[in-house]
Amino acid sequence: MHGHSNTPRDPLFDIHDKVYLIAGACGGLATPLIDEISARGAKMAFYDINEIGLTELQSKFPDALIFAGSIDCEASITACIVKVIEKFGVLDGMINAAGVLPICDSLSIDYGLFKTCLDVNLNGAFLLSRCVARSMQERGGRIIHIASVSSNVANIDYAAYASSKAALSQLVRVLAREWATKNILVNAIGPALTETKLTREYLSDQHFRQNAIDAIPMQRLGLPSDLFGPIIMLMSKAGAFITGQTIYVDGGRTTV
Template structure:
């Protein structure tokens, strides 16, 4: 009898692109992928932030470069990816939220959230996938979704709508791209302590409501997302596609 060998979690020799990679979950994903051996390109809107993160990663011995890119500018995204070597790992982490009651949703807020959370995710993925297919390379596309892509929440109609859409997009992509050995999955965090969530979580009543829903009794940390990103990017997840990896402390278990 021969024993099976565990597939590698290493990413040596792979190129990875992380959008929104200068802070929060995106920064955690960039560092995790680089620590696993990938050459990481950090993309974000602000050039100074990109430079700071890339320099810090380089100082820590990680292979990283950066690009200042507005990912809602489809033409700019296509031009950048067309000129770059193919990315075998893509983490769509850039995202945003504009919370309000359903009655107070404005067209401006709706369009802004959908443009960043859904449209940019779709068109960045389309450009990356096109290069992979052209080169005949396998790939792993990871969309940072949310537990709110599986359940609703008060004052989150637009945000939830955008993340439910990302979940559907991911499954449809997985069906189409499986023949090209390109896997597509989502990571669905609960409330992670980041700059994006800091304002809401500073409200004691809201914070207590959140904690009451998380069965493990604590808020998420960026570090909680890093392992799942490496797993989905690696050969350890070779048969995982069209899946949603819920990192929600049990929020959606009931």
């Protein structure tokens, strides 16, 4: 285990031996997050459409379960959860880090791409939530989605992405209310533009990069590690009375 300012076994933030499903496990936000969750002693299952990426994760985390499937296929998600419970006996939580980010002006964006964005970022999030919640009826659990500051701010050329993420934040609120009495807590994290594999192509354009930095009051882009604290809080005892929220981790971006 690597060191932390609050130790991995701090009872308030302890996730040791808890079982979490990570969807979109091969993505840019998930990869460093998985390292953090592993360092804290949790058990993990990985769900992604990227079979090569899953094989790499399996070699790094031999005790984890891997399952290849699409985020918008309910049968596949359900089959994955069955495997998780067969292997670990329980599912304590799910983190959905799957997402697509098309940046294109609204007059020219391909409608198929627009629909794909909604299928992954919204419809997939709904199906994941529902399948996971069905397995949490008896003992509760935690569901955490990665939303975006685009849930809240209107960036030019983000029509598909911003619509999907705004809808995701509202979905989180509704599901939280529906499932509160079952102690199934549903929340989202809203990062500012973060340096990951997903955003690398756009951020290599220095004009785009500088504009993104200028829009953030703290004058830097987000890092995946910025999200660790809020996510661990929502996964652990520290988040026991938090549900229906999108927590913005954005260097002040949503204040602009």
